[in-house]
Amino acid sequence: MNRQAIAFISLFSLILMLSVYYVSMDNDDVAVIQPQDHEVVSTLSDGSQPLKDQINEQDQSEIQKQKEILGTKGDSEEKSEALDAIAKLENKQKQQQEYEALLSEQGFKCVVEIDESVVRVTVYEQGKDLNLANQIMNLLYEKVGNEKTIEVSFS
Structure with a gap:
């Protein structure tokens, strides 16, 4: 041959x-994505608070790192990049809160985490339902558009 x-x-x-x-x-395996390495300890009735705290803690530590860069005697380029990073992180936090509010208005108990190219939604106290995941994706798609991929997982 x-x-x-x-x-x-x-x-x-x-x-x-x-x-x-x-x-x-x-x-089920194709449409619903399982949670990503999130270590969730359920202390509240819906279990969402620990994940929210973890996400906020990560963002706050990154903001703190950038503020430390601002406090040093670095060049203006580094400080400018730090200011941009802080603005992006604060914008990301604002978007996460906005998306959580939108979904909670629709009756979903969830946590939203935004990465560079992915919006992860972890839904609590719901059955694993493909229609529910599709409904959540459609609600967020109106806000997010084609900018990011939307992942829905159930916990």
């Missing part, structure tokens, strides 16, 4: 195996 035939057979078999894998997956 020549190299082209071997390459074709290899790629064809890979595509065939992947297609069988994706066809045999449950719809």
Whole structure:
């Protein structure tokens, strides 16, 4: 056999195996994304407060680092970057609160975490329902648009 035939057979078999894998997956695994390495300790009735605290603590520590840069005798470029980083973090916190308020108005108990390209929503006290996840995604899509990917997980 020549190299082209071997390459074709290899790629064809890979595509065939992947297609069988994706066809045999449950719809639950595809539509609802499981929580990402969040260590949640449930102390309140809905369990959302520890995750909120963890997210806020991370943001506050990053803001504190940037403020320390502002306090040093660095050059103006570093200070400008620190100010931009603080503004972005504060904007991110404001957006998280806005999205949580929007979802709580609709009756969802949830926590929203925004990363650079992902909006993660962790929903509490709800059953794992694909329609519910779709409804949450549609509500946030109106605000977020195509800027970020929306992930919904249930806890």
